[in-house]
Structures are given as C-alpha cells and as structure tokens.
Amino acid sequence: MKWTANIAIAAACLFAGKTAFCGEVPLVFGPLIYDQLPAPFSPTMFRMRDFDRDGFPDLLIAGRDPDDRLMTRRGLGDGHFAELQLLTASGFIDWLELGDLDADGKDDIVAAWRGDVPRLVCYRGIGPGLFEEATVLADVVVAGVGRDPQSVALGDYDQDGDLDVAVCNYIGQSIDVFSNRGALVFERTARVRLGTFLGGVGFPRIVAPGDMDGDGDLDLVVNEMGGSRIAVLLNQGGRFVGAREYRVPQIGAERPGLAGMELIDVDGDGDLDAICPALLLETTQKVLAFMNDGTGALNERLVGDGSPTGYEFCVHLADFDGDGDLDAVSGAALPGTIAVGRRTSASAFSFEIDSALQFGQLIRHLDAADVDGDCDLDIIGIDGPGRTLFSRKNNTPQQGCGGLAGFVEPAPAPAKRVQTARLLARGAVLSEAVLREPVPRADRNNDGVFDAADVAIWLAEMSQVVPVAIPVKAGGAQ
Amino acid sequence: MPECCGIVCALNPLCCEITWDQACADAAIDGCDGINCPAIGLCTEAHPTPGCSDFQCCDLVSSIDGWCSWASWDELCARMATQVCGQGMCPIDVSGAIDEAEPCYQRLSDGCGIGYASGRIVTECGVSMKGRVASGGPRDLEWFAMDGVGRRRVRLTLEAEFPVELQYFRGDCEGPNEVKWLIAPALCTGALSLNFIVDNGASSMILGAGNSDESLRNGLDCDEINPDNPPQPDDPPPEMLFGARWRVRVDCLAIGDIDGNGTVGPQDVATLLNAWGAVAAGFAFDPRAIDADLDGNGVVGAPDIAVLFNSW
Numbered sequence: 001m002k003w004t005a006n007i008a009i010a011a012a013c014l015f016a017g018k019t020a021f022c023g024e025v026p027l028v029f030g031p032l033i034y035d036q037l038p039a040p041f042s043p044t045m046f047r048m049r050d051f052d053r054d055g056f057p058d059l060l061i062a063g064r065d066p067d068d069r070l071m072t073r074r075g076l077g078d079g080h081f082a083e084l085q086l087l088t089a090s091g092f093i094d095w096l097e098l099g100d101l102d103a104d105g106k107d108d109i110v111a112a113w114r115g116d117v118p119r120l121v122c123y124r125g126i127g128p129g130l131f132e133e134a135t136v137l138a139d140v141v142v143a144g145v146g147r148d149p150q151s152v153a154l155g156d157y158d159q160d161g162d163l164d165v166a167v168c169n170y171i172g173q174s175i176d177v178f179s180n181r182g183a184l185v186f187e188r189t190a191r192v193r194l195g196t197f198l199g200g201v202g203f204p205r206i207v208a209p210g211d212m213d214g215d216g217d218l219d220l221v222v223n224e225m226g227g228s229r230i231a232v233l234l235n236q237g238g239r240f241v242g243a244r245e246y247r248v249p250q251i252g253a254e255r256p257g258l259a260g261m262e263l264i265d266v267d268g269d270g271d272l273d274a275i276c277p278a279l280l281l282e283t284t285q286k287v288l289a290f291m292n293d294g295t296g297a298l299n300e301r302l303v304g305d306g307s308p309t310g311y312e313f314c315v316h317l318a319d320f321d322g323d324g325d326l327d328a329v330s331g332a333a334l335p336g337t338i339a340v341g342r343r344t345s346a347s348a349f350s351f352e353i354d355s356a357l358q359f360g361q362l363i364r365h366l367d368a369a370d371v372d373g374d375c376d377l378d379i380i381g382i383d384g385p386g387r388t389l390f391s392r393k394n395n396t397p398q399q400g401c402g403g404l405a406g407f408v409e410p411a412p413a414p415a416k417r418v419q420t421a422r423l424l425a426r427g428a429v430l431s432e433a434v435l436r437e438p439v440p441r442a443d444r445n446n447d448g449v450f451d452a453a454d455v456a457i458w459l460a461e462m463s464q465v466v467p468v469a470i471p472v473k474a475g476g477a478q
Numbered sequence: 479m480p481e482c483c484g485i486v487c488a489l490n491p492l493c494c495e496i497t498w499d500q501a502c503a504d505a506a507i508d509g510c511d512g513i514n515c516p517a518i519g520l521c522t523e524a525h526p527t528p529g530c531s532d533f534q535c536c537d538l539v540s541s542i543d544g545w546c547s548w549a550s551w552d553e554l555c556a557r558m559a560t561q562v563c564g565q566g567m568c569p570i571d572v573s574g575a576i577d578e579a580e581p582c583y584q585r586l587s588d589g590c591g592i593g594y595a596s597g598r599i600v601t602e603c604g605v606s607m608k609g610r611v612a613s614g615g616p617r618d619l620e621w622f623a624m625d626g627v628g629r630r631r632v633r634l635t636l637e638a639e640f641p642v643e644l645q646y647f648r649g650d651c652e653g654p655n656e657v658k659w660l661i662a663p664a665l666c667t668g669a670l671s672l673n674f675i676v677d678n679g680a681s682s683m684i685l686g687a688g689n690s691d692e693s694l695r696n697g698l699d700c701d702e703i704n705p706d707n708p709p710q711p712d713d714p715p716p717e718m719l720f721g722a723r724w725r726v727r728v729d730c731l732a733i734g735d736i737d738g739n740g741t742v743g744p745q746d747v748a749t750l751l752n753a754w755g756a757v758a759a760g761f762a763f764d765p766r767a768i769d770a771d772l773d774g775n776g777v778v779g780a781p782d783i784a785v786l787f788n789s790w
Binding site for chain 1: 545548553585616652693695
C-alpha cells in the first residue's frame with residue numbers, strides 16, 4: 001500500500017508537470033494516544049532515554065507540582081507510557097537534562113528547583129531508569145544559584161573532560177555556568193546578564209548548548225521571551241563574558257513572542273541554527289529559523305508556516321517522511337494544537353501544513369522518537385494544563401521503514417462551541433475568535449506595551465487550566 | 479518587625495497601646511505576609527531566608543528589590559545592601575548643563591524601547607547634558623548616540639544621584655548587538671570619568687538605574703502624577719529612595735591620547751609599550767583600564783604605534 005501511494009503521487013507529479021514535490025506525500029499520523037498524569041503534576045518538558053533497553057523510549061518528565069515531584073515513565077511500545085518512578089523535589093522543575101555528572105557510567109538527572117530558595121540539583125542514576133533522591137549541587141549561598149532557574153544545559157564547557165551545567169535564570173535575567181570540580185562539587189565560573197539594554201524585563205527561558213562558531217567548544221544559545229531575542233554566548237577558552245543578541249523579525253505589523261527554542265542544523269550546512277515558535281496576535285502562527293553563518297552569527301532570519309490556530313508555543317524539527325529533510329511539528333496554545341508541516345524544499349524554510357489536530361490547552365513540549373519500533377519517527381508531546389502526555393504514531397509512507405502505510409487521518413472536526421474549559425482540555429474544539437478572549441492584556445515584561453511577548457510570557461507561566469468564558473448562543477449551548 | 483506592627487496597630491490600636499494578644503498575632507499572620515524586615519541574617523551576607531537583621535537596610539533594599547523580602551536574601555540583595563545602605567542622598571550640581579527635557583513617564587530617549595533613530599540623545603563634544611529618571615517601571619533609560627566612522631577616543635564624565643548601570647552597546651536594535659561593557663560605579667563617590675575607545679559604526683552609551691547585578695525598577699518614580707495611570711486615593715505616595723538627576727559630559731580626544739591629558743605625547747607611547755601584547759580574551763572589558771589597542775585587533779603592537787603617531 002505504501003508503494004502504491006508513492007507511485008500514485010509520483011504519477012500525479014509528473015502529470016502536473018511539477019518537479020519540486022515529486023515523491024512528496026503528505027505526512028500522516030495516527031490518532032492521539034494519551035496518558036493522564038497524576039494531579040496536580042503539570043508537565044513542562046521531558047527528555048527521552050531507553051532505560052530498560054527494550055527498544056522503546058522512556059521518559060523523564062519535569063513539571064510544576066504542588067506535591068513536589070518529578071517522574072519517569074516507561075514506554076510500552078504502543079504509544080503509552082507507564083509510571084516508573086516518582087522522585088521528590090522542593091519547588092517546581094521546569095526543565096531537566098540527563099548526563100553522567102559524577103562519571104560513574106550512569107546518567108544522572110540534572111534539574112533546577114525554582115521557588116523562593118532556588119537550587120541546582122542532581123538525581124544520581126543508580127540503575128536502569130532508577131535514580132536516587134536529589135543531591136543539592138548549588139544553592140543561594142553555596143556557589144550562588146540565580147533567581148528562578150528555569151532551564152539547564154549540560155556540556156563540557158571548560159573542556160576538562162567532565163560535564164558542567166549552564167543555568168538560565170528567568171527572573172535573574174542571566175545565564176550561570178557551574179563548572180564541575182568532581183565529586184559533585186560545582187563552582188560558578190560565569191554569570192552573563194542578558195537584555196540589560198531593555199526597558200522591560202528580558203525573561204530568558206531556555207538555554208541550549210552547541211558549537212555555534214565551529215571552534216570545537218560548546219557555546220550557549222538562549223531565547224529571551226521578554227525581549228523577543230535570541231542570545232548567543234560564545235565560549236572563549238572556557239569563559240563566557242557576554243552575549244550577542246538578535247531580535248525576532250517583524251512579521252506583518254508585529255514582532256512575534258518567542259516561547260521556545262531548539263538548536264538544529266536546518267539547512268544541512270554542518271552548523272547549528274536556532275528554531276523558534278513565532279507567537280503572533282494578529283496573523284496565523286509561524287515558525288522561525290535564525291540561520292547560523294558558521295561563525296555563530298544569526299543574522300539571517302527565516303519564517304515558515306506554523307499552527308493554523310492558537311498561539312505558537314513550541315516547535316521541533318524531524319524527518320517524518322524519510323526524505324532526508326527536516327519536517328516540523330509545532331505546538332500551540334488556546335486551543336492546544338499539534339500542527340505537522342512537511343518541508344517543501346530542503347533549500348527553503350517552508351512547510352506544507354498537512355494536519356493540525358486540536359487537543360488540550362497548551363502544547364508545551366514536543367519531540368520525535370520511534371515509540372512503536374516501526375523505524376519511523378512518531379510524535380511525543382505534553383499538554384501542561386491538561387496534565388496529559390500524548391503520542392501520535394507516524395503512518396507516513398516512506399522508504400526504508402515499515403510504517404503502517406495508508407492510514408487515513410480523520411478530517412478535523414468542525415468548529416463547535418463548548419461551555420467549559422474542562423471540555424477544552426479534553427480536546428474539544430473552539431473557534432479562534434472565542435479562544436482569544438481569555439488572554440489578559442497585561443504588560444508582563446513591563447516594557448510599556450502589550451504585544452506577543454506578553455502573551456508568550458503569560459502562557460509560559462501558566463500551568464493550570466485557563467477558565468474560558470464562552471458566550472452561549474441564543475437557544476442554548478451546542 | 480516595626481512595619482508589621484504598624485499594619486496591625488492601624489487595624490487595632492489596642493495591640494500597641496495595651497497588649498499584643500493572640501488576636502494581634504493572628505492579624506499579623508494575615509496582614510504581614512511577605513514582610514520580613516528585620517529578620518535573621520546579616521544584610522551584607524547571602525542567606526536562604528528573606529530579610530536581614532538591620533531594619534533600615536532591609537527595608538531599603540526590599541523596597542528596591544522585592545525578591546529580598548519575600549524569597550531569599552541572596553547575593554544580589556547582599557551586594558545591593560553594601561552599595562546603598564548607610565548612604566544619604568547625594569545631590570549633584572547640574573548647573574550649566576543642557577537639559578534633556580524628558581517629561582515624566584515619556585521615556586523619549588529609551589533607544590530600542592521606542593525607536594533607534596529617534597530614541598537616542600545626540601552627543602556633542604564638550605557639551606554637558608543633564609536629565610532625570612522619568613519612570614521606574616517601565617524603567618527609564620538614557621541612550622546616547624555614539625555612532626561614527628572609525629574608532630575614536632572619548633572621555634565620558636558621569637554624575638548621578640542614584641545607583642547607576644552604565645553600558646556600552648554596539649549595533650542597532652535588530653542585532654546583532656552586544657553590550658561590550660557594563661559598569662556600576664559606587665553611589666555617592668563623585669564624578670566617574672572614563673577614557674575609552676568608541677568602535678566604528680553604530681553604538682550607544684546607555685545610562686540607567688541599577689548596579690552590576692540587576693536593573694532597578696522600583697524606588698525612582700517620577701514625582702508627578704502619571705495621567706495614564708493616576709493614583710487611587712489609598713495608594714502610597716510615589717517612592718523616591720534616591721535623587722533622580724544625572725549629568726553627562728562627553729569630550730572627544732585624539733585616539734592616541736591614552737592617558738587622556740589632552741595631548742598625544744611620549745607618556746602615551748610609554749603607556750602603549752607597557753601594554754604591549756595580546757589583549758586577554760575571555761575577560762569582561764573594563765573601560766576603567768587603559769585601552770591601548772588603538773586599532774581594535776585584539777593585540778597591542780606595531781600597528782597601534784602607527785595609529786598613535788598619526789594622532790600625535
């Protein structure tokens with residue numbers, strides 16, 4: 001059936017005289033498979049590993065939990081994930097990473113506890129998918145953790161052979177680098193303030209490591225939600241002393257908000273580029289690429305199509321159809337939307353949106369992995385306020401893989417009105433005009449104007465289901 | 479906690495006049511949430527609890543930076559305490575300077591905040607300018623245009639009545655932009671004088687309230703009523719924890735005038751030779767240090783000698 005579909009598409013291309021898309025078939029994903037996470041845990045992001053070596057990805061999930069937990073879950077191979085271990089925290093955890101911090105051959109969880117007394121912590125790995133309770137690596141007094149550490153990034157920044165930790169301080173508006181001195185002793189060796197020239201608050205949210213300038217060491221890249229900028233911190237012999245910052249491009253009449261960021265080689269030129277969701281208030285959502293010229297400069301900024309509904313919050317690139325170029329899956333909020341875009345040309349940052357499934361309220365994080373062992377990339381994601389972990393199996397016909405070809409994705413349900421946010425969180429569909437009502441018009445970055453950056457900040461801070469006042473049509477609810 | 483006592487006794491004067499009973503304690507629990515001055519811990523040392531032991535210092539720092547009184551007294555609070563506690567007002571003489579004439583709440587010279595082309599103060603050699611902080615939040619910045627062709631040396635003299643973060647910003651609002659250096663002179667220590675090289679192309683000096691750790695957004699409200707956000711009858715009066723005035727003068731020097739004495743001469747040659755070699759990479763640039771890398775190539779060497787003699 002897969003080959004039949006490919007031949008039919010190729011014949012259609014030839015008949016139409018098209019060459020650019022010959023062999024392209026729409027990306028097809030199966031229905032949503034989801035697991036409800038235990039209340040009041042509100043997931044924020046996750047990382048994947050195959051802890052039990054069964055060939056299916058397992059998950060470590062960070063989240064905001066008044067009961068102070070983070071969790072690991074085991075992939076069952078059918079798109080579901082079963083509870084594996086619950087670990088305790090003291091404060092919300094918005095981000096975590098995995099790495100062998102103590103050089104004992106086992107990956108450890110590295111995370112930052114937010115809250116009034118922020119701490120950088122490590123959950124030492126003790127076996128397949130099992131971790132000890134937290135060891136505090138740094139706090140307010142010891143090594144000086146910054147204010148509201150929202151994300152961490154691991155890498156050997158000083159090139160001494162062990163893993164160091166970079167921390168993004170959301171309220172502190174700075175990046176800290178903690179150098180590993182062995183035996184889980186860490187020393188802060190850098191603090192770089194960001195957006196000091198802004199009248200408003202920069203609110204850096206995500207820090208990611210990568211060799212941006214090709215000099216063999218790891219640099220750091222940060223998204224500034226409040227300043228709508230990407231900052232590049234170049235590593236200078238193990239030191240970080242400043243940042244180069246790049247503003248989002250103007251799209252239509254506005255500057256988008258930047259809720260997320262990932263580093264990936266978009267154009268296959270061997271260097272890392274930064275991709276971001278472009279949250280817009282006045283037009284349909286977009287995705288952005290800040291293209292690296294090989295020196296770490298991100299002057300070229302490209303815009304591609306994103307989710308057709310909601311506010312773009314996250315984006316992930318992966319080759320879903322096995323054609324060698326990177327396709328996109330993006331997540332939006334209000335309504336939660338999972339949009340899949342097929343790269344229309346390896347040389348251009350443009351996507352054909354093949355599907356947009358509305359689910360939940362806020363798709364906070366997306367990734368791609370083969371959850372069912374059929375050798376193609378499936379989608380895994382989370383809805384924060386809905387406390388839901390979900391996957392969608394890839395059924396796109398593609399070469400070299402055994403995907404379940406020929407599955408026809410159901411057409412999106414027609415828009416209809418619902419009365420409560422609870423229904424929305426379960427995947428009900430609301431019209432765009434109604435859904436844009438709950439966004440408070442508050443100047444959250446305190447720069448004197450209300451714009452997309454303020455909505456990005458509001459969404460990033462949201463972990464509860466948003467009460468949505470839905471007007472009821474005359475004659476009763478539908 | 480005197481502040482908490484004030485809150486409770488305003489509600490129930492008997493708590494202060496007669497006895498502090500359980501009802502007063504309950505009122506304190508309800509009404510004093512987040513007030514932690516004084517509290518355990520030295521104000522000049524970081525500790526994981528909010529507040530610190532010196533009431534006045536604790537109250538002042540907490541008024542500037544609320545994190546310190548409701549979250550934890552971290553190193554930022556401790557350094558702020560070291561900087562501002564025990565200081566009186568430090569008025570400056572702004573006579574003879576040209577007034578920036580920025581009305582309260584207008585933020586006309588906020589650079590990227592309102593528009594790069596129109597949002598910067600034009601600087602002229604040898605001219606003194608004065609102004610005041612026009613709003614606390616959104617915080618007011620003063621962007622001074624330093625654009626020009628070629629590298630040039632300037633001497634900047636700054637006086638301010640409030641804690642200052644002064645930064646040199648390269649590039650425009652679209653980016654790439656880079657803060658080459660940021661310094662925070664001590665409060666009430668007189669005029670700061672910097673002799674440094676301005677880079678080729680677009681660049682700006684940015685003056686704002688803050689220190690080396692953080693920008694200040696509280697305690698420097700303008701003393702006029704904001705027409706867009708007039709106070710409610712029960713709002714407290716505007717907070718002016720510091721004076722709001724500043725004075726800046728930019729003098730243009732020959733690029734070879736390394737010591738800034740007004741002439742390029744043998745002393746500058748000697749200074750350059752003393753700085754011979756590679757400029758250390760990976761360290762924050764300090765505009766208070768001698769800048770002898772006249773051509774900006776990262777090395778003090780023979781080409782810099784040539785530049786110096788050209789400006790003899």
